[in-house]
Amino acid sequence: MRSYAIGDIHGHLGLLRAAHELIAADRAACGDAAAPVVHVGDLVDRGPDSRGVIAFLMAGQVGGAPWVVLRGNHDRMFSIFLENPWARDPRLRAEFSWFHPRLGGPQTLLSYGICEPANRPVDQVHAETLAAVPPEQVAWLAGLPGYARVGDAVFVHAGIRPGIPLAQQTEDDLLWIRS
DSSP states (O other): OOOEEEOOOTTOHHHHHHHHHHHHHHHHHHTOTTOOEEEOSOOSSSSSOHHHHHHHHHHHHHTTOOEEEOOOHHHHHHHHHHHOTTOOOTTSOTTOOTTSTTTTHHHHHHTTTOOOGGGSOHHHHHHHHHHHSOHHHHHHHHTOOSEEEETTEEEESSOOOTTSOGGGOOHHHHHHOOO
């Protein structure tokens, strides 16, 4: 079974659209218009249009596109912030917060019109974020799965712990394992 995978897009809507254009051309050339496209997470952070990436993917799924969208560690960090601004991803290094420039949370918030989150009270930034992020996007992000089976393949964001059945993998395994 033919399938396509798109890796970490990190808020770059233009690159995501370009990848889908290439896939559409390949599907047309191969005569397999229904081949699924798996987006393996890290939809948000670092790039300029996380909001647009989420809206694009949601619209495609609502429109019936054969797209699977998985949760990445950056998507989980955003979801955690939306739920509780004082909580942090348990796998995040102690010296980092989601607002750290290397992680890209500020760029995600900027795509929703929230400026300079690291220089303002967290409660204020959180309230502005909840007002700016559409509730359907909050729910969609929270509901993203950690893995998907497509044909004989299993897709995850990061990795699978060897020797552990897939159903027993933790979300930490699927989102953070790098070796």
